[in-house]
Amino acid sequence: MWFDACARDLPWRHTRDPYAIWVSEAMLQQTRAAVVVEYYRRFIEEFPDLPSLARASEDAVLAAWSGLGYYRRARSLHESARAVMAEYQGRVPSTAAELSRLPGVGVYTAAAVASIAFGERIAAVDGNVERVLTRYLGHEPVPGAARSGQLRLDAMRLVDPKRPGDFNQAMMELGATVCLPKVPMCLRCPVHAGCRTRGAHPAAPARRMLSRKISLALVQRKDWPKSELLLELRPPDAPQMPGMWELPEVKQGREISDSQLLTIRHSITNTNYYVTVYGLHASDHKGLVPAAGERKWVPLVELHNRPLTGLARKILKRLKVMPGYSGAGPSIMIGDVVRDAEKEFESAIFGN
Numbered sequence: 505m506w507f508d509a510c511a512r513d514l515p516w517r518h519t520r521d522p523y524a525i526w527v528s529e530a531m532l533q534q535t536r537a538a539v540v541v542e543y544y545r546r547f548i549e550e551f552p553d554l555p556s557l558a559r560a561s562e563d564a565v566l567a568a569w570s571g572l573g574y575y576r577r578a579r580s581l582h583e584s585a586r587a588v589m590a591e592y593q594g595r596v597p598s599t600a601a602e603l604s605r606l607p608g609v610g611v612y613t614a615a616a617v618a619s620i621a622f623g624e625r626i627a628a629v630d631g632n633v634e635r636v637l638t639r640y641l642g643h644e645p646v647p648g649a650a651r652s653g654q655l656r657l658d659a660m661r662l663v664d665p666k667r668p669g670d671f672n673q674a675m676m677e678l679g680a681t682v683c684l685p686k687v688p689m690c691l692r693c694p695v696h697a698g699c700r701t702r703g704a705h706p707a708a709p710a711r712r713m714l715s716r717k718i719s720l721a722l723v724q725r726k727d728w729p730k731s732e733l734l735l736e737l738r739p740p741d742a743p744q745m746p747g748m749w750e751l752p753e754v755k756q757g758r759e760i761s762d763s764q765l766l767t768i769r770h771s772i773t774n775t776n777y778y779v780t781v782y783g784l785h786a787s788d789h790k791g792l793v794p795a796a797g798e799r800k801w802v803p804l805v806e807l808h809n810r811p812l813t814g815l816a817r818k819i820l821k822r823l824k825v826m827p828g829y830s831g832a833g834p835s836i837m838i839g840d841v842v843r844d845a846e847k848e849f850e851s852a853i854f855g856n
């Protein structure tokens with residue numbers, strides 16, 4: 505089987521533990537496997553089994569997920585872990601039908617977990633698999649929702665009854681590594697001989713990205729013996745990342761160029777944010793950084809335990825304010841940040 509010889513070596517492919525497979529499938533939605541690997545390892549290290557996840561606070565779960573985006577996945581996983589403890593005595597349900605009744609578990613995740621962990625003969629059809637099947641069967645490309653019911657039936661007919669989990673993973677792997685959205689690599693494709701389109705399928709239309717400029721403030725104070733950073737909580741009803749902590753925004757028109765630390769680009773769904781970060785001492789920030797929500801002074805050594813937005817985490821790592829970037833420790837004051845940031849500046853401008 506092509507999958508046995510060519511599949512990438514990914515940590516969740518070395519386990520049959522339904523909980524670990526479930527975590528990996530939740531993380532892999534909307535996110536590439538290469539990005540997920542480190543998050544998966546850290547998450548499983550921190551919450552090695554379902555009871556440990558169910559016992560954890562939401563803040564601890566969001567902190568472990570921080571940077572991966574689409575935080576609704578983390579909340580649903582957490583809520584579902586608690587439901588499994590309460591309703592299934594801690595045993596992950598073994599059928600797609602039962603799994604899909606858990607909070608936030610969709611048809612795809614239920615089928616993926618049931619087939620990979622329990623061997624249920626059911627097809628898991630995500631965006632990658634949809635693309636492979638559409639091309640392989642020669643369907644007209646139409647928006648996902650209109651086609652997915654038919655494609656699921658097609659996939660059910662094709663699924664290997666002896667190795668349904670491996671079949672589903674092979675289809676996902678094919679979509680992620682060979683049958684690529686823009687340029688499918690048909691000459692390397694194991695199903696080339698039977699494919700109706702063989703690369704003649706039109707490329708998926710490029711998603712139109714919006715642009716937005718924002719300015720954020722790194723406000724730091726020394727409250728001996730600790731250094732603290734001012735963070736702001738996103739409101740619980742915010743459409744994106746509710747309940748996550750972020751750097752406060754600088755009042756429009758009040759940017760101060762000589763305290764500029766960093767300029768980066770950050771993408772969230774269909775928007776590219778062009779972000780300028782200014783360094784301010786606690787005594788200077790009032791009037792420049794009006795409060796838009798609940799605020800807190802957080803010791804630098806505690807930053808890694810906070811559920812930070814991906815953008816906040818990226819900025820703090822790049823400025824070496826929190827560990828995870830070239831091994832720097834969390835003890836740098838703004839003057840030092842400026843000097844370090846100058847070195848980083850060129851490579852950081854509009855880079856990810």
Ligand code: SF4
Nearest residue numbers: 683688690693699703
């Ligand atoms: S032959 Fe090409 S278009 Fe067909 S499934 Fe393989 S990679 Fe995709």
